[in-house]
Amino acid sequence: MAMIAYKCPDIVVVVLDINEGRIAAWNSDKLPIYEPGLDEVVKACRGRNLFFSTDVKKHVAEADIVFVSVNTPTKTRGVGAGKAADLTYWEGAARMIASVSTSSKIIVEKSTVPVKTAEAIEKVLRRNCADPGVDFQILSNPEFLAEGTAIADLTNPDRVLIGGKDNPAGHAAIEQLAAVYAHWVPQERILRTNLWSAELSKLTANAMLAQRISSMNSISALCEATGADVQEVGRSIGTDSRIGSKFLNASVGFGGSCFQKDILNLVYICETVGLKEVAEYWHSVITMNDYQKHRFVERVISSMFNTISKKRIAIYGFAFKKDTGDTRETPAIDVCRGLMADGAHCVIYDPQVGADQVHQDLATPKFEWDHPARAGSAVIGRDEISIVSDPYEAAHGAHGICLLTEWDMFATLDYQKIFENMVKPAFIFDGRNTLNHAALREIGFIVYALGKPLDPFLQCAYN
Numbered sequence: 001m002a003m004i005a006y007k008c009p010d011i012v013v014v015v016l017d018i019n020e021g022r023i024a025a026w027n028s029d030k031l032p033i034y035e036p037g038l039d040e041v042v043k044a045c046r047g048r049n050l051f052f053s054t055d056v057k058k059h060v061a062e063a064d065i066v067f068v069s070v071n072t073p074t075k076t077r078g079v080g081a082g083k084a085a086d087l088t089y090w091e092g093a094a095r096m097i098a099s100v101s102t103s104s105k106i107i108v109e110k111s112t113v114p115v116k117t118a119e120a121i122e123k124v125l126r127r128n129c130a131d132p133g134v135d136f137q138i139l140s141n142p143e144f145l146a147e148g149t150a151i152a153d154l155t156n157p158d159r160v161l162i163g164g165k166d167n168p169a170g171h172a173a174i175e176q177l178a179a180v181y182a183h184w185v186p187q188e189r190i191l192r193t194n195l196w197s198a199e200l201s202k203l204t205a206n207a208m209l210a211q212r213i214s215s216m217n218s219i220s221a222l223c224e225a226t227g228a229d230v231q232e233v234g235r236s237i238g239t240d241s242r243i244g245s246k247f248l249n250a251s252v253g254f255g256g257s258c259f260q261k262d263i264l265n266l267v268y269i270c271e272t273v274g275l276k277e278v279a280e281y282w283h284s285v286i287t288m289n290d291y292q293k294h295r296f297v298e299r300v301i302s303s304m305f306n307t308i309s310k311k312r313i314a315i316y317g318f319a320f321k322k323d324t325g326d327t328r329e330t331p332a333i334d335v336c337r338g339l340m341a342d343g344a345h346c347v348i349y350d351p352q353v354g355a356d357q358v359h360q361d362l363a364t365p366k367f368e369w370d371h372p373a374r375a376g377s378a379v380i381g382r383d384e385i386s387i388v389s390d391p392y393e394a395a396h397g398a399h400g401i402c403l404l405t406e407w408d409m410f411a412t413l414d415y416q417k418i419f420e421n422m423v424k425p426a427f428i429f430d431g432r433n434t435l436n437h438a439a440l441r442e443i444g445f446i447v448y449a450l451g452k453p454l455d456p457f458l459q460c461a462y463n
């Protein structure tokens, strides 16, 4: 929304949230999320045509277009628990919009939702609005930005997708929203389609992206077993224009708020319409992701003589990827839990993730983090983990380092100094393949790099 305000000075944008703390942060000098370039965009238009408010009803009543970007988490209880999308927040927002509307509006689905959500939302809106003269046009306008590169993605999007009803009123609504994006997006990149195709496109895009990661991760296991190098494989296949070079890196696993949630949602939809084989196919993407995290933990344990009990292990990076402070579904959660379960003491350093967030993430059961009322109430693990503000301190006295997030700074640390202060043999487990492994071996480290030929030391340890 900030980008719309930034690019369209003639449009007034009011960002609304029921969470007062978040709105206060958006109105302060310390924005509630870390995203490169975001501060500049917000500061350029905040107070001009961009406002942040908790007065949801007043501003919705006044609006011509309402974008709904509320969270759509995975259900944790009831029918479809662990798979289906929980639309509680979406429905709550729709009821509120209906109750305050005295003028016709375009309602834009920006949240990622199951196919045919627009139809359900339309029913809620129509049945709950007292004024029969008010018309609601529902559009689906899924967001394809990636965290960490959000500003660049929004400034120069591959495409903007707008789905609407295939009738004159639907077409008119699509064109009204397209006119907003046309302030900075070339017309040929503004794709118009029907509602269901737009909704399904977003789920499919995330499922395909995650599938590429899981595919490369599956090959990384095979590379280790055969002495091949997953980066070489990725480079070779990436030159094929049908495959393309992006998203071919093996890693300790994908994370983020969307991939797993959206695939589970897709799986649930397939199951409900009786497509068992299709559901199983997509679910295997998640199975492979869980396997990769598990495999990484097993590799750490087996390399360190099958015991990590009471061993200090430095964790470099906790965010789900670099250039974001977002930890939702980060692989670091499962890896740290796995190491802690075997008795290790994890000492965590991340340049953007604070101690409270780490404690909350390690204490919160799967999927509960996205339910604001329930997340983070329990705090566990304080004895098994420390969170420090310096990577050298994290590794001081450690038996091993697990690199879990590919922050650029990790590649330029003084590993000679780090090595000297570690217990020997000193291990590095590179879960992102971003370090200079030859240089580390030269210093004396035992190096495990995902999907790369194993050090002789590790081959012995593993067999």
Ligand SMILES: NC(=O)c1ccc[n+]([C@@H]2O[C@H](COP(=O)([O-])OP(=O)(O)OC[C@H]3O[C@@H](n4cnc5c(N)ncnc54)[C@H](O)[C@@H]3O)[C@@H](O)[C@H]2O)c1
Pocket (backbone or CB within 6 Å): 016, 017, 018, 019, 022, 056, 069, 070, 071, 072, 089, 090, 092, 093, 096, 110, 111, 112, 113, 143, 144, 145, 146, 147, 257, 258, 372
């Ligand atoms: N984060 C991403 O990069 C990304 C990218 C593409 C799509 N999406 C989708 O966008 C949606 C939101 O994602 P997010 O990461 O911003 O989630 P989030 O949980 O960070 O933010 C959702 C916000 O909605 C607020 N909210 C809930 N109910 C409300 C109501 N009735 N009125 C006003 N505010 C309400 C919550 O307080 C919360 O602050 C999800 O469906 C997600 O899948 C996210």
